[in-house]
Amino acid sequence: EAGVAQSPRYKIIEKRQSVAFWCNPISGHATLYWYQQILGQGPKLLIQFQNNGVVDDSQLPKDRFSAERLKGVDSTLKIQPAKLEDSAVYLCASSPRVRTSGRTGELFFGEGSRLTVL
Amino acid sequence: DAKTTQPPSMDCAEGRAANLPCNHSTISGNEYVYWYRQIHSQGPQYIIHGLKNNETNEMASLIITEDRKSSTLILPHATLRDTAVYYCIVRVRGSQGNLIFGKGTKLSVKP
Numbered sequence A: 001e002a003g004v005a006q007s008p009r010y011k012i013i014e015k016r017q018s019v020a021f022w023c024n025p026i027s028g029h030a031t032l033y034w035y036q037q038i039l040g041q042g043p044k045l046l047i048q049f050q051n052n053g054v055v056d057d058s059q060l061p062k063d064r065f066s067a068e069r070l071k072g073v074d075s076t077l078k079i080q081p082a083k084l085e086d087s088a089v090y091l092c093a094s095s096p097r098v099r100t101s102g103r104t105g106e107l108f109f110g111e112g113s114r115l116t117v118l
Numbered sequence B: 001d002a003k004t005t006q007p008p009s010m011d012c013a014e015g016r017a018a019n020l021p022c023n024h025s026t027i028s029g030n031e032y033v034y035w036y037r038q039i040h041s042q043g044p045q046y047i048i049h050g051l052k053n054n055e056t057n058e059m060a061s062l063i064i065t066e067d068r069k070s071s072t073l074i075l076p077h078a079t080l081r082d083t084a085v086y087y088c089i090v091r092v093r094g095s096q097g098n099l100i101f102g103k104g105t106k107l108s109v110k111p
Helices: none
Strands: A005-007 A010-013 A019-024 A031-037 A044-050 A053-056 A065-068 A075-079 A088-095 A113-117 B009-013 B018-023 B031-038 B045-050 B061-064 B070-075 B084-092 B105-110
Touching: A005 A088, A010 A019, A019 A088, A019 A113, A031 A075, A044 A065, A044 A075, A075 A088, B009 B018, B018 B084, B018 B105, B031 B061, B045 B061, B045 B070, B070 B084
Parallel strands: A010 A113, B009 B105
Antiparallel strands: A005 A019, A019 A075, A031 A044, A031 A088, A044 A053, A065 A075, A088 A113, B018 B070, B031 B045, B031 B084, B061 B070, B084 B105
C-alpha cells in the first residue's frame, strides 16, 4: 500500500514569512497526526485529527500555527508568521481505526518536511 | 514527558546482536511497550510491541522483564542499515492517542 505522502520535503524561508505543509495519509486511515521534530530531539505532537475533527491540539502554538483536515482525508499545516525556533522537521503520521482493522494502533509516518527559518 | 529511559548512544559490530535496553519503571498494567526506529532523514518506523510476553517478528525480538519495569530490543544480526535512533515508548494498546517520544538511543552499527 502507498505510504504517507508529504510535501514539500524541504523549505527555506525568512522569519515572519508564512509556510504550508501538506499531508496525504494512507487510504482509509481515520487518525492523522502532525509532529514537530527539532534537531536532536524526539518528535513532539502538534495536533491529532480523528476524521476531520480535532482530538488533541494542546501543544499547538495557536497564535502562529494552524491545521485543517478537510473531508477527513488530506491535511495542511500552516505557520504564519514563522520564527527562528520553528526550524524543524514536520512529520505527518496516520493510523487505521483499530476496531475495524484489527491492527495494533501503530502509526505510519511520512518522510517529513524540513523547514529552515533564516 | 516520556515514561521511558534509554541510553543516548550505543555501538554494535556488523553481524553481531544489538541489545538496546529501556527502563519503564512506572508502566501501567494496560500499557504496552512499543519500539520504533528512525533512520536518518526518514520518519519513525514501527518495529515491535509487547505486553508481558517475549515477542519476535521478522525485524527484532522484544524481551520484557517479569516485573515489566524494563525491556530489551534485540536485533539478532545487525547490519549497517540498522544504524538509526531507536525509541522505546509505553502506550495503551489500541489507543488512538499519540506516541510520546523521548530522545531514544542512537545505534551505530560499524563494519
